[in-house]
Amino acid sequence: MGDLQAVRGHLPGLLNATLDQLLEGLEKNHFTSVQLTKAYLTRIDQVNETVHAVVETNPDALAVAKALDDERASGSVRGPLHGIPVLVKNNIATKDKMGTTAGSHLLIGATVPRDAFVVQKLRHAGAIVLGKANMSQWANFRARGFNINGWSANGGQTHAAYHPDQDASGSSSGSAVAADLGLAWAALGTETDGSIICPAQRSSVVGVKPTVGLTSRDLVIPVSEHQDTVGPMARTVRDAAYLLQVIAGKDDCDKYTAGIPRIPDYVAACRDTLKGARIGVPWKAIQEGLEKNPRYASEVEGFKQTLPILEAAGAVLVEADYASATKDIRDLEMPVMGADFRVNLASYLSRLVTNPSNIHTLEDLREQTQKHPLESFPERDTGIWDNILDKQKWDNTSPEFKEKYDRLQQLGGPGGLPALLDQHNLVAVAMPSIMAPMWAAVVGCPGITVPMGHLKETEPVHEENGLVETGPGVPYGMSFLGRRWAEDDLLGLAYGFEQRTRVREREVKRVVVPSAEIEA
Known part of the structure; x- marks a missing residue:
């Protein structure tokens, strides 16, 4: 009995368990990967009816965990992720018993030729693909406005856990909520513009949006080849670095990865590098964002009050503004993404082994979505697709594309983040996460979000289509x-900030929390 109690005393609580804690438990035989996987599956069962973070779990997860336990027992360990359960967003292909649907009923039953490259890397590293995380359908690239945020036709409405009916943000909604609630050790998300950063911040987790090309998009249902990227979502900076280390790398099936100069040790980069770091603060852009969305005033105020922590750590804060206006970039970004989507989607669909709904083009997708009784049309419209097909009409093979794309790069590069970094000799730019993603997205640069705080009890409730955003x-x-390619620089800054604030260690209320733990 004493031995059993001693073991239980070494079991990490899964709400905040780090990879290092899980590894210690596995290495010391305090529990097995099968026991860990069972605990996560139970936690999903306990809360998923409320948060709808997971679309489906892998029916082979326990068998995979058992095989990895056997490998460990024989002295063979593939690396830090050996026997560790991870969720992947439902637009990242897995060739197994699970689907890859981007949240659409029209891709149920469709099969892929193989795992996405990032999933191959996960499995090779010994990770257990536990299930598919829910997402904003088609990565938030279907309906106008926010009426699709966190919702998918075959996954339901994802809610974050900190307020009744909380908007989980999107499009990696389920990945963020699952990481926050400890429904897996960590999760993969994807971002085109904000789809990792925004949901991660709304669930108080770390999200890394990598440089476009650092992680392969092979067999990931696309939005834009120029902006899409796959990245980690985890409860700590160090854990996000562990996951990024595994999925980064060159892939012959994604030409953008050919540009990777080197892959540093991202875990080793998790050391406090704030001292002496020159960090830009673009107040003009922050004010522009606030004027457009006054409901973010408390987040901006919280950001202001947090900056002295960076200065106390030795960071040098430099007021430095982007030359371009937010609106000018936004006006070009959507047409460019739409031009990519039309072509990139057709390319993905052409690679399916089976395609029961016989969808091959965006035109097919729109027609069948509008007719399907479970696709919530017209309540959730197809406004983005309508604009691409009926108004814009040109795609990324058209002469118009180069002109628009080159102009966007001018606004986003010489007028945006890269120029700001160079002109002021900055290692990074810091912004409230709600306003940050676009500046990195349009030029393929990396970003990371770290928990900064929670809105106060006096904060008014702001609803958007029935969801509580703030x-x-x-x-x-x-x-x-x-x-x-400077993810290691960002990880060092984020780690230093995280260690000084430790927001996730604060006592906060959640609407729902799973209670299941590892049973050794």
Whole structure:
């Protein structure tokens, strides 16, 4: 009995368990990967009816865990992720018994030729693909406005856990909520513009949006080849670095990865590098964001009050503004993404082994979505697709594309983040996470969000289409944006900030928390 109690005393609580804690438990035989996987599956069962973070779990997860336990027992360990359960967003292909649907009923039953490259890397590293995380359908690239945020036709409405009916943000909604609630050790998300950073901050977790090309998009249902990237979502900076280490790398099936100069040791980069770091603060852009969305005033105020922590750590804060206006970039970004989507989607669909709904083009997708009784049309419209097909009409093979794309790069590069970093000799730019993603997205640069705080009990509730976007207890984050391929720089800054603030260690209320733990 004493031995059993001693073992239980070494079992980490799964709400905040780090990879290092899980590894110690596995290495010391305090528990097995099968026991860990069972605990996560039970936690999903306990809360998923409320948060709808997971679309489906892998029916082979326990068998995979058992095989990995056997490998460990024989002295063979593949690396830090050996026997560790991870969730992947439902637009990342897995060739197993699970689907890859981007949240659409029209892709149920469709099969892929193989795992996405990032999933291959996960499995090779010994990770257990536990299930598919829910997402904003088609990565938030279907309906106008926010009426699809966190919702998918075959996954339901994802809610974050800090306020009743909380908007989980999107599009990696389920990945963020699952990481926050400890429904897996960590999760993969994807971002085109904000789809990792925004949901991560709303669930008080760390999200890394890598440089476009650092992680392969092979067999990931696309939005834009120029902006899409796959990244980690985890409860700590160090854990996000562990996951990024595994999924980064060159892939012959994604030409953008050919540009990777080197892959540093991201875990080793998790050391406090704030002292002496020159960090830009673009107040003009922050004010522009606030004027457009006054409901973010408390987050901006929280950001202001947090900056002295960076200065106390020895960081040099430099007021430095982007030359371009937010609106000018936004006006070009959507047409460019739409031009990519039309072509990139057709390319993905052409690679399916089976395609029961016989969808091959965006035209097919729109027609069948509008007719399907479970696709919630017209309540959730197809406004983005309508604009691409009926108004814009040109795609990324058209002469118009180069002109628009080159102009966007001018606004986003010489007028945006890269120029700001160079002109002021900055290692990064810091912004409230809600306003940060675009500046990195349009030029393929990396960003990271770290929990910064929670809105106060006096915060008014702001609803958008029935979801609470901001209100008492809702988390918000700080983002660091940097140069292409400089994820290690951002991880060091984020780690230093995290260690000084430790927001996730604060006592906060959640609407729902799973209670299941590892049973050894």
